[in-house]
Structure formats: C-alpha cells, structure tokens
Amino acid sequence: MLRFIGRRAALSLVTLVILILVIFLLTRVFPSEPARQLAGPFAPQERVDELNETLGLNDPLPVQFGNLLADVLTLSFGESFSQPGVEVLDLVRPALWNSAKLVMFALVLTVPLSILGGVVAARRKDTLVDRAIVNFGLASASIPEFVSAVIFQYVIGVRLGWLPATTLIPDDASIFTELRYLLLPALSIVLVYFGYIARITRAGTITALESDYTRTAYMKGLNTSSVVRRHVLKNSLQPTVAVTGTQIGYLFGGLVGLELVFNYPGLGNLILRAATAPDFPLLQAAVITVAIIFMLSTLAADLLIAWMNPRARLNVGAG
Amino acid sequence: MTAIDDPGSEATGEERAAETPIPDEVAELDAAVATAAAERKQIRAERRRLLLRTPGFVLGVVIAGFWVICAIVPGLLAPYGANEAVRVDGSVIARQGPSADAWFGTDTIGNDVFSRVIFGARSVLITAPTAAALATIAGTMLGLVMGYYRGWADEILGRIIEALLSIPVILLGIMTLVVFGNSRIVIILTVATLFTPVVTRTVRSAVQAEAQLDYVTSAKLRGESGPFIMLREILPNVTGVIVVEFTVRVGYAIFTIATLAFLGLAADDFTTPDWGNDISNTYNLIQSNNQWWPSIFPALAIASLVIAVNLIADSLDKVRSS
Numbered sequence: 108m109l110r111f112i113g114r115r116a117a118l119s120l121v122t123l124v125i126l127i128l129v130i131f132l133l134t135r136v137f138p139s140e141p142a143r144q145l146a147g148p149f150a151p152q153e154r155v156d157e158l159n160e161t162l163g164l165n166d167p168l169p170v171q172f173g174n175l176l177a178d179v180l181t182l183s184f185g186e187s188f189s190q191p192g193v194e195v196l197d198l199v200r201p202a203l204w205n206s207a208k209l210v211m212f213a214l215v216l217t218v219p220l221s222i223l224g225g226v227v228a229a230r231r232k233d234t235l236v237d238r239a240i241v242n243f244g245l246a247s248a249s250i251p252e253f254v255s256a257v258i259f260q261y262v263i264g265v266r267l268g269w270l271p272a273t274t275l276i277p278d279d280a281s282i283f284t285e286l287r288y289l290l291l292p293a294l295s296i297v298l299v300y301f302g303y304i305a306r307i308t309r310a311g312t313i314t315a316l317e318s319d320y321t322r323t324a325y326m327k328g329l330n331t332s333s334v335v336r337r338h339v340l341k342n343s344l345q346p347t348v349a350v351t352g353t354q355i356g357y358l359f360g361g362l363v364g365l366e367l368v369f370n371y372p373g374l375g376n377l378i379l380r381a382a383t384a385p386d387f388p389l390l391q392a393a394v395i396t397v398a399i400i401f402m403l404s405t406l407a408a409d410l411l412i413a414w415m416n417p418r419a420r421l422n423v424g425a426g
Numbered sequence: 427m428t429a430i431d432d433p434g435s436e437a438t439g440e441e442r443a444a445e446t447p448i449p450d451e452v453a454e455l456d457a458a459v460a461t462a463a464a465e466r467k468q469i470r471a472e473r474r475r476l477l478l479r480t481p482g483f484v485l486g487v488v489i490a491g492f493w494v495i496c497a498i499v500p501g502l503l504a505p506y507g508a509n510e511a512v513r514v515d516g517s518v519i520a521r522q523g524p525s526a527d528a529w530f531g532t533d534t535i536g537n538d539v540f541s542r543v544i545f546g547a548r549s550v551l552i553t554a555p556t557a558a559a560l561a562t563i564a565g566t567m568l569g570l571v572m573g574y575y576r577g578w579a580d581e582i583l584g585r586i587i588e589a590l591l592s593i594p595v596i597l598l599g600i601m602t603l604v605v606f607g608n609s610r611i612v613i614i615l616t617v618a619t620l621f622t623p624v625v626t627r628t629v630r631s632a633v634q635a636e637a638q639l640d641y642v643t644s645a646k647l648r649g650e651s652g653p654f655i656m657l658r659e660i661l662p663n664v665t666g667v668i669v670v671e672f673t674v675r676v677g678y679a680i681f682t683i684a685t686l687a688f689l690g691l692a693a694d695d696f697t698t699p700d701w702g703n704d705i706s707n708t709y710n711l712i713q714s715n716n717q718w719w720p721s722i723f724p725a726l727a728i729a730s731l732v733i734a735v736n737l738i739a740d741s742l743d744k745v746r747s748s
Contacts, residue, residue, distance in 0.1 A: 125589035249732040254725040361594030382604045
C-alpha cells in the first residue's frame with residue numbers, strides 16, 4: 108500500500124508540473140508585454156520597465172519557469188496587481204475557504220442522494236422508476252449550472268421568497284443561517300451532479316448485481332439488503348468514488364458562472380476577476396490552487412478505491 | 427466490440443490476395459474478416475431501425491431540428507427582427523412582461539425577447555458544432571497515432587492530456603480568451619483546443635483495443651504501412667465511438683460557449699442576438715427589477731438545446747454498444 112501511495116503521488120506531481128507549465132505559458136509567455144498590460148496603456152515606459160524588473164520578466168523563460176516552481180513550493184506568490192500591497196495568498200485563502208464551504212455542503216447533499224438514485228435505478232433496471240431517474244439525470248446534468256442558478260434564483264429566491272436570492276451572508280450569521288444562504292447555489296450544483304453521479308453508480312451497481320459473488324451471496328442465504336450492503340456497494344461504488352474525486356476539483360474552480368449569479372466570493376469568482384483585471388500573480392496562484400485541490404482529491408479517491416479493492420493497487424499509472 | 431463496421435478491409439484484402447501469394451494464416455484471417463463483413467451491413471440497418479424507435483433520439487432530433495430551422499431561417503418564426511422594437515399603437519413598449527404583443531416580453535430597449543431567442547440560435551449553432559468538429563478531427567488524429575504506435579510519444583502526450591484534464595475547462599477558457607482576445611474565431615479555436623484532450627483520450631483507448639484484433643494483425647502481416655492501417659483499417663471501426671464523442675462534445679461546446687458569453691468574455695456588440703450574451707446583459711434585472719423574462723427564456727433555450735443534443739448522443743451510444 109505504501110508503494111502504491113508513493114507511485115501515485117509521484118504521478119500527481121508530474122501532472123502538476125505540466126499544468127504549472129501550461130499556466131506559465133498562458134500568463135507569462137503568450138501575453139505580449141504582460142507588464143504593459145498590468146501597468147495600463149497610458150503608463151510611462153519607466154513604470155513598465157520597473158514592472159519587468161520586479162516581476163523578473165527580463166529573465167530568460169526557463170529561469171522564469173524555475174522561479175514560478177520555486178514560488179509554488181514556498182507558497183510565495185507575491186503581491187496582487189489589482190490590489191497593490193495585498194499579498195496574493197491573503198486573497199486566495201478566504202476564497203478557498205468559501206469554495207470549500209459551498210462544495211462540501213453541495214457534496215453532502217448530492218452524493219447520498221445520487222447514490223440512492225443510482226442504486227434504486229439499478230435494482231429496478233428497465234422499469235419506469237429506472238427510466239425516470241436516468242432521464243431526469245440526463246436532462247438536469249445537461250443544463251449549465253449558471254442557467255439553473257438563474258432559474259432557481261428567480262423562482263425560489265425572488266418569486267417564492269423561500270430562500271435568500273444572494274449569498275451576501277451577514278457577518279454575525281449562525282451556521283444555520285449561513286447554510287440557508289448557501290442552499291440555493293448548492294441546489295444548482297445538486298441538479299448538475301445528481302445525474303452524473305447517479306448514472307455512474309447505476310452502471311457500477313448493475314455490473315456488481317450481475318456478478319458471481321453477488322449470486323454466491325444470495326445462494327448462501329443472505330437477504331437482498333445485506334447482499335447490497337455487504338457485497339454490492341463496496342464494488343459498485345468504486346466508479347462513484349473516482350468520479351466524485353474528479354468532480355471535487357472541478358467544483359472548486361469551475362463554478363464561475365454560478366458564483367457570479369449568486370455573487371459568491373469563491374475561487375471561481377476570484378479567478379474571473381483576476382483574469383479580467385488582469386492580475387497575473389493572483390491568477391497564477393488561484394489556478395494553481397485549483398490544480399492542487401484536483402490532485403489531492405483524485406489522489407484521495409484513488410487511495411479510497413485501493414482500500415476498497417486491493418486489485419486496484421496493482422495498475423497505477425496504467426490508465 | 428465484436429460488431430464492427432469495416433467496409434475498407436474486406437475489399438483491400440481480396441485485392442491483395444490476387445496480387446501476391448500469401449501465407450495460409452493471413453488467408454484464414456482475411457476469410458474470417460470477409461464473412462464478418464456481410465453481417466455488419468445487416469447490423470447497421472438494424473441499428474438505424476433501433477435508433478428511430480428510441481423515443482429519446484426522436485425527441486432530441488425534433489428539438490435540435492427546431493433550433494436548426496431557427497438558425498437557418500429565423501424570419502420564418504420570429505414575428506419581429508432581432509433588433510426591432512415592439513410597437514403598440516405607434517409607441518415602443520419596453521420592459522413589458524409576456525403578453526399577446528410580445529410572447530416572451532420585451533427587453534430594456536423594447537426588443538421582442540421571443541424574436542431574439544429565435545434569432546439567437548444561429549450564433550451558438552455556428553460556433554459550437556464547428557469547435558466540436560475541430561476538436562474531434564484533432565483528437566481523432568492524435569488518438570489514432572497514440573493508440574496505434576504507443577511508445578514514448580504516447581507516454582508524454584498522455585501525461586500532458588492528464589494535466590490539461592485536471593483543471594476545469596472553463597478556467598483554461600477564461601485564461602485563453604483574456605490572452606488572445608474574445609472574437610468568435612478565438613472562441614471556436616479555444617473551445618476546440620480545450621476539447622481535444624478529451625476526444626484524444628476516448629479515441630486512443632478505442633484504437634488501442636482495436637489494434638489488438640485479428641484484422642489489424644492480418645493487415646500488418648500483409649505488410650501494410652502504419653498510416654494505411656490506421657486510416658483504412660482501424661478508423662472505420664472506431665467511427666461509432668467518434669460519432670458519439672462528437673455529439674457529446676457539441677453539447678459541451680454549447681454549454682461552454684454559453685458560459686463564457688455569460689461571464690462577459692465573448693465579444694458582444696449588444697445587437698447580435700446570442701443566448702449567452704443576452705442572459706449576461708439582463709440577469710441583473712431579475713433581482714433589481716423583477717424582470718425575469720429577458721434572461722429566463724434564453725436560459726431555457728440553452729437548456730433545451732443541450733438536453734436535445736445529449737439525448738441524441740445518449741441514444742447513439744446505447745445503440746452502438748447494444
């Protein structure tokens with residue numbers, strides 16, 4: 108198991124370095140004159156030269172890339188450009204915390220619901236219930252999250268007034284008030300991911316239900332619920348765990364539209380602001396943060412799967 | 427996996443057989459391939475019939491077909507122009523909710539929301555399928571080479587693809603548009619580039635599975651060149667996978683392009699009707715003025731189109747794997 112963790116972590120690191128290279132290309136190499144862009148079109152040339160010097164933009168590109176990697180290792184991304192004097196990390200940290208709250212809340216709602224949906228659909232394969240769950244999932248997962256956010260915001264938040272339509276949470280709010288504010292954005296996430304996770308769970312469960320060990324379990328006299336609980340789920344949930352691990356990374360940074368609709372100060376909103384400013388140090392730090400979270404969550408998912416299924420420990424790096 | 431479409435290999439096999447004396451095992455393999463070919467034609471006809479009897483497929487085609495008609499001849503269905511103010515008794519009615527004069531209401535400057543939704547289909551139906559097609563072509567070529575030759579190039583490209591897939595498409599999209607500008611061409615190329623890794627991964631694994639089958643071994647023994655085997659032997663057998671992947675990508679492209687437009691990153695001159703841009707420009711009115719119609723209707727249009735495309739993709743996939 109230790110060797111598995113080591114190999115798996117090494118692969119994650121390689122992926123992360125490649126990704127930092129891509130981010131480096133997009134923020135340092137492709138923009139013509141990033142310093143000019145940062146200083147603004149009417150800034151004096153001296154200011155641009157000064158920026159080039161302080162940012163290290165005059166160094167050869169490989170040196171710059173090495174510096175960026177060192178920055179990531181030491182977590183020193185420097186100062187923000189849109190808000191001079193503010194450390195980039197001090198902007199990323201609260202956004203990361205906000206995203207974490209929303210993502211965790213959404214997952215707590217989505218995962219049990221979709222697993223239940225997927226297992227029910229698999230148990231009643233090809234019945235009306237199955238078809239209803241599958242088709243609802245397909246439709247709801249097709250709707251971009253900002254679209255469902257806009258619709259929920261209007262119908263539930265504005266028209267019916269059941270839940271707050273924005274996420275401008277009062278400072279002294281209790282945890283329950285806070286969750287109430289997060290419920291609408293979380294519901295939009297549930298809508299997108301229910302279909303996705305339920306579908307994977309359904310497929311996994313159908314395979315597990317048709318397998319030999321399930322038949323053996325039935326034949327040794329177990330009733331249906333213990334067969335499902337003890338034998339089927341442990342196998343059928345492996346794809347579900349893998350997909351959820353992947354999706355956590357997307358949820359931290361990919362909900363730009365949803366965060367914009369609800370004015371939520373998460374990582375997606377931060378990245379959008381950093382990109383349009385443009386604030387390259389902030390953009391780098393925020394996107395690399397998303398990438399690191401993706402690495403960690405997929406790593407955690409793979410370890411969980413390896414724990415559930417010893418065979419999975421053998422083929423690391425094969426897929 | 428066993429049911430494969432391979433119109434190419436049967437004919438070429440016979441041609442080659444006439445030209446040169448060939449070892450017995452090759453002849454045997456070719457004979458097996460030839461008998462399988464007859465079955466395939468039947469299977470394909472069967473699948474077409476099955477597809478037309480899938481309710482999801484028919485529904486998807488009807489909805490998507492409706493939007494395609496809107497994109498080609500919007501004037502047929504739209505009562506007003508995309509930038510034509512609705513007038514009642516000579517005066518412009520702006521900010522009005524849905525009524526008999528304007529079914530989906532009017533926006534802040536009096537444009538008919540219904541007509542704008544109809545006209546708006548064109549923009550997304552040009553950009554999304556183009557981007558998906560470019561990604562499919564690039565991904566197919568890369569996937570063929572990676573899956574057939576394997577080796578170190580496959581290893582390195584595979585790592586790069588993993589890395590690109592480990593960050594939300596929308597984030598890379600935002601960064602690219604900020605760097606390269608926000609014209610329609612840039613958006614198409616950006617989405618195409620961002621989708622290429624996914625397509626490559628799908629095609630690569632399909633090709634890798636095909637490359638181990640008898641007909642490929644047979645072609646290798648005949649001394650066919652690598653490009654010939656990839657394009658004439660393997661490619662026809664993975665078309666099913668590629669068609670499904672393309673359809674899925676069209677859905678995601680609509681999704682992604684609409685999101686980028688919603689984020690205010692697509693070029694927007696306020697006159698060209700575009701669902702994403704229109705929502706972006708009007709969704710603030712929901713909360714401030716309780717005007718939901720200029721944003722909710724284009725939102726529903728996006729949702730219906732993506733659902734339709736995914737229904738088609740889903741049915742194609744089911745029929746292919748049945």
